[in-house]
Amino acid sequence: xxxxxxxxxxxxxxxxxxxxxxxxxxxxxxxxxxxxxxxxxxxxxxxxxxxxxxxxxxxxxxxxxxxxxxxxxxxxxxxxxxxxxxxxxxxxxxxxxxxxxxxxxxxxxxxxxxxxxxxxxxxxxxxxxxxxxxxxxxxxxxxxxxxxxxxxxxxxxxxxxxxxxxxxxxxxxxxxxxxxxxxxxxxxxxxxxxxxxxxxxxxxxxxxxxxxxxxxxxxxxxxxxxxxxxxxxxxxxxxxxxxxxxxxxxxxxxxxxxxxxxxxxxxxxxxxxxxxxxxxxxxxxxxxxxxxxxxxxxxxxxxxxxxxxxxxxxxxxxxxxxxxxxxxxxxxxxxxxxxxxxxxxxxxxxxxxxxxxxxxxxxxxxxxxxxxxxxxxxxxxx
Amino acid sequence: xxxxxxxxxxxxxxxxxxxxxxxxxxxxxxxxxxxxxxxxxxxxxxxxxxxxxxxxxxxxxxxxxxxxxxxxxxxxxxxxxxxxxxxxxxxxxxxxxxxxxxxxxxxxxxxxxxxxxxxxxxxxxxxxxxxxxxxxxxxxxxxxxxxxxxxxxxxxxxxxxxxxxxxxxxxxxxxxxxxxxxxxxxxxxxxxxxxxxxxxxxxxxxxxxxxxxxxxxxxxxxxxxxxxxxxxxxxxxxxxxxxxxxxxxxxxxxxxxxxxxxxxxxxxxxxxxxxxxxxxxxxxxxxxxxxxxxxxxxxxxxxxxxxxxxxxxxxxxxxxxxxx
Numbered sequence: 040x041x042x043x044x045x046x047x048x049x050x051x052x053x054x055x056x057x058x059x060x061x062x063x064x065x066x067x068x069x070x071x072x073x074x075x076x077x078x079x080x081x082x083x084x085x086x087x088x089x090x091x092x093x094x095x096x097x098x099x100x101x102x103x104x105x106x107x108x109x110x111x112x113x114x115x116x117x118x119x120x121x122x123x124x125x126x127x128x129x130x131x132x133x134x135x136x137x138x139x140x141x142x143x144x145x146x147x148x149x150x151x152x153x154x155x156x157x158x159x160x161x162x163x164x165x166x167x168x169x170x171x172x173x174x175x176x177x178x179x180x181x182x183x184x185x186x187x188x189x190x191x192x193x194x195x196x197x198x199x200x201x202x203x204x205x206x207x208x209x210x211x212x213x214x215x216x217x218x219x220x221x222x223x224x225x226x227x228x229x230x231x232x233x234x235x236x237x238x239x240x241x242x243x244x245x246x247x248x249x250x251x252x253x254x255x256x257x258x259x260x261x262x263x264x265x266x267x268x269x270x271x272x273x274x275x276x277x278x279x280x281x282x283x284x285x286x287x288x289x290x291x292x293x294x295x296x297x298x299x300x301x302x303x304x305x306x307x308x309x310x311x312x313x314x315x316x317x318x319x320x321x322x323x324x325x326x327x328x329x330x331x332x333x334x335x336x337x338x339x340x341x342x343x344x345x346x347x348x349x350x351x352x353x354x355x356x357x358x359x360x361x362x363x364x365x366x367x368x369x370x371x372x373x374x375x376x377x378x379x380x381x382x383x384x385x386x387x388x389x390x391x392x393x394x395x396x397x398x399x400x401x402x403x404x405x406x407x408x409x410x411x412x413x414x415x416x417x418x419x420x421x
Numbered sequence: 422x423x424x425x426x427x428x429x430x431x432x433x434x435x436x437x438x439x440x441x442x443x444x445x446x447x448x449x450x451x452x453x454x455x456x457x458x459x460x461x462x463x464x465x466x467x468x469x470x471x472x473x474x475x476x477x478x479x480x481x482x483x484x485x486x487x488x489x490x491x492x493x494x495x496x497x498x499x500x501x502x503x504x505x506x507x508x509x510x511x512x513x514x515x516x517x518x519x520x521x522x523x524x525x526x527x528x529x530x531x532x533x534x535x536x537x538x539x540x541x542x543x544x545x546x547x548x549x550x551x552x553x554x555x556x557x558x559x560x561x562x563x564x565x566x567x568x569x570x571x572x573x574x575x576x577x578x579x580x581x582x583x584x585x586x587x588x589x590x591x592x593x594x595x596x597x598x599x600x601x602x603x604x605x606x607x608x609x610x611x612x613x614x615x616x617x618x619x620x621x622x623x624x625x626x627x628x629x630x631x632x633x634x635x636x637x638x639x640x641x642x643x644x645x646x647x648x649x650x651x652x653x654x655x656x657x658x659x660x661x662x663x664x665x666x667x668x669x670x671x672x673x674x675x676x677x678x679x680x681x682x683x684x685x686x687x688x689x690x691x692x693x694x695x696x697x698x699x700x701x702x703x704x705x706x707x708x709x710x711x712x713x714x715x716x717x718x719x720x721x722x723x724x725x726x727x728x729x730x731x732x733x734x735x736x737x738x739x740x741x742x743x744x745x
Contacts, residue, residue, distance in 0.1 A: 115546030115653070144545055146653075244701050269696035274705040277546050279652050280643075284445060288692035291437035303546050310549070310648060 106164035106353045108132070109141040110346070111154045113172035114242075114276035116144060118303035120323040121342055125169045125192065128346030136354045146277050152176045159184040165353045167346060168192070171247045177201065188358055190349040192342060193247050195416075200360040202352070204345040205417065207365065208247065209254030210404050211338040211373030212298070213411045214397055215320050216258025218375065219296045220266050221393045222318065222335055228388055230316045231295045236267045238289035238297035240282060242304050244272040250414035251300050257412055258400075269294055279307030286311035286319070296320065296335060309334060325376050332384035337376045341366060365419040369405050425697045433693045436572045441692075446678075446685025447584050448473075448647055448656075451639030452663025453670070453677045454584075454591060455632050460672040461595060462628040463608035467523030468508060469636055470660025471530030472501045476640025478534045481553055481651040482541065490554045494580075494641040501637020502630055509629035513622055531654050538653060549650030556580050556646040578646040580638070587635070591674040604628060639663075665712050669719040680715060687711040 110129050112122050126142065133140050141163065143154035155176050158166045166187055168177050171194035181189050181198040188200055195203040219237045226233050239255055241248040252270060259266050269289045273281040282304035286297050290311070296318040299305040305322060312319035312333040321327060321337030328334075345366060352358040366372020375397060382389045403409040426433065452469045459466040476497035484493035504526060511517040535545075542548045558576045565575045595601040606614040607624045615621050643659070644651050662684055670677030691704040 117544035117546050117548075146546075238696075270698070271692065271695040272701035272705075274701060277653065278657065279547060279549075279650060280648055280655060280657065283648055284441075284688070285692050285695070287444075288441060288689065289696060291435065291441060292432045292693060292696060306547060306549055306650065307648060310650070 105136065105138050106350075107139045107141075107162070108165045108167065108350055108353070109143065109158040109161070109163040110167045110169055111151065111158055111173065112142065112144045113151055113170045114144070114146060114302050116142065118276070118305070119326065119329060120305055120321075121302045121340070122169065124324050124340070124342040125167075125346045128343030129167070129350060131343070132347050132350035132354075136350070138350065138354065146275075148172075152180075156180060159187055162187075164188060165190065165350065165358075167349060169342070169346070170194075171245060172243070188353060188360065192345045192349075195363050197361065202349060202359060202362050202364075204349065204364045204366065206340050206342075206345075206372050207367035207411075207418075208251045208338075208340055208373060209257075209411045209413055209417065210368040211340060211375065212251045212254030212300075213258035213261075213404065213409075214368075214375050214400055215298055215336070215338045216255035216260075216268075217262050217400055218258075218336055218393055218397055219255075219298060219320060220259040220262035221390070221396060222296050223266070223294075224263070225390050228385065228390070230318065232293060234267075234293040234295075235263055235265065236269065236293040236295070238269045238286065238294035239271070240285050240289070240297055240299060240301060240304075240308050241270075241272045242276045242301035243274060246414055246416060248272070248300055250417040253412050253414050255298060261400075261409070262396075267293075269297075273301055273304045276302040276304055278304050279310065282307030283311040283314075287315060290315045290317050298322070298338075299326070321376075327376050327380040331380055335381050336378050339374050339376060341372050344372065367419070368401065375401075425699060426694070429697055433690065436569055438686075438689055438693070439573050440577075441689040442682060442685040443581070444647070444685070445688045446681045447581050448639060448643045448659050449663050449666060449681040449684055450584050450588070450678050451580075451635060451642055452656075452660045453666040453681050454587060454663075454674060455636035455639055456664045456667040457670070457672040457674060457677050458591070458632040458635065459628050460667055461601075461604050461608050462625050463611070464512065464519055464625060464628065465523070465664075466505075466508075466629070466632050466636075467520055467661075467664060468504070468526035469639070469663055470656050470658070471523075471527035472504050472633060472636030473640035473643060473656045473660050474527075474530040474534055474654070475504060476501050476637035477644035477655060478537060478640075478651050479637070480641035481548065481644045482537075484555075484645055485550060485553045488552065488554050490556050490645055493554070493645055494556065494638065497641035498634045498637040501633040501635070501640070503633070505629045505633025505636065506626075509626050513625050513629075527660075534651070535653050538651065545653070547650055547652040553645070553649050555649040556642070578642070580642040580646045584642075588674045588678050595674065662708070662712055665716050669715050671719075671723070680719075683715060684708055684711060 108129065110125065114122055116122050116126055129140055132138060143158060145151045145154050151173055155168065155173060159180060166189050168189065168191040170192060173191060174194050174196055177189060177191055177196050181196065181201050185200060190202045192204050194205060223231060223235055223237050225231055237259060239252060256268055259268055269292060271285040271289065273285055275281065282301055286308045289297050297308060297312065298320040299308040300322050301308060309319050309326065309330045313330040318333055318335050321329065321334050323340045323342060324337065325339060326334055326337045368374065378394050400409065404411060452473060455469045456466050479500045480493040480497040483496045484490050508522050508526060511522045512519045538544060538548060556578045558578050559582060560576055565571045595605065603619050604624055607621050611621050643655060666680035666684065667677050669680035687707050691707040695701055695704045
């Protein structure tokens, strides 16, 4: 009897310790740390935000009480990608306006919904849904909290108290695809084979990633109509091991460069590139230095700008529910990095013609001479 | 789907598939061996998952701070042993249900490593850093130059070679040594074994200890060999798949490993199929479908053999009765 009692007590203790750890109290300090960690890659990003903000700043003196802001994430901070970028924007807003910021992370649908609802219940003035994973939950709950201001990045939710900001990731991916298609032809670069095959590995199979893919495909085929593109989804934002396996599988099938569109899963994609001595394209943040010499370029998506602009609009009282914004190549919402890390590593083998071609294509897309296709439901609002 | 497979057959089933299969199977093989050792002593070590996870974290941490992959692996194995001993005391000394303790360890491991990730590295989700020293790869120049052999065997990590040795060693240990005979006796007829003067309790402790060491090694391979990082819940059910493979192989190391290779093959083919437009949701489901199918088949075989044994026993008993 006594023994049984002890074993029951021990298992209870184990279960309790679990519950203690899981309850998401861990979040507050994360934000600063993650920002610090990613800082070198991002300083330049921050500067750009500053510029964008500079003209507004002087006009707007923060009026009245400072808003309390909560950002809910799909996936974790520390992904050196999408979420970290978003966090940088909100951290910058903290530094500039002194707002109160809370970040809630979650990796499953249940956690996302729970975090969203708890942020609303806690009475935050502004709740930012960092990704399109929140679309359905926000549609459901936005009307239940009419006094809360909501914003969603990467998709559009139509409601009187929701502001939406989306990106022309198809345009950025078009350039990435073109760069990849040219790169796979340079068989004199070590690790590049004769086959004209390129790869693409995404996180979760959601519409916004198809908008990436459509642009990537169009860009690649613009350079080489016969190119073969391998596509795969890891099914998660936080599974680098899966990302690594998928990427190695694509290398095994003849690809020599793979684009990463996978948030936290992407660290595995870049690791695979280094391990197999092949190449990858980074995403969201400047990832050129994550595996130096194996990342040709990164398609930067300025989630930080989006996040900052939203918080700023609330601080200034210019927040507009029901509005939509579209950040594209033309207004620096998306862009490629300048290839400098790769140029340094390849030395005189570096194919300068890629950079020239990308500059030319960038101009053509900006001028509307090339129209990049959109996935259904994306693109500038009419 | 068949058309896609046929059209791209040479791309999907090329020579690199062999290593890809082995590579993704090795973490599961380690886990399965961890479970097989205790299963021989009739203890279901369901905590394989948790031991791996803690081992993986320890390996990354020690490698990161000391710069020595070997110390990392050693620490992981040691910690695995410690956890297994805690379980052994709970189960053998205090008679607690092994599945209960095992699940407790698994849940604890997920939460505890998540907490440590935050406490030690101040990050959530994943930790990777250039100063983590990985388990080295064995590069054999003369093998690399042979066309097919080079593609398959070159550049394995040390632990990938070691798993082959471990399988052979355990096979020998279980079926060719006195210790192995006693271990199996403990698992199958504990009362009879006790009567024969063998210390059953001691045997069980020894099995748990070795199992813990192997489990720790499984984790170290996952975080320092298979990849070079620690990710929240990175085992991702590999421990449970190992337990499933152990059932498939009836705790026989070689058969168990074959079960793991089946999982690896399903996973690798799946990874390649996605590239040709087969829905990712379907492909990602494949390893789990294979788990269910493999278990169902092995259980069906087990049931039919059991039934045959039973029926021969009853006929013998009936004959005896008739004779008396």
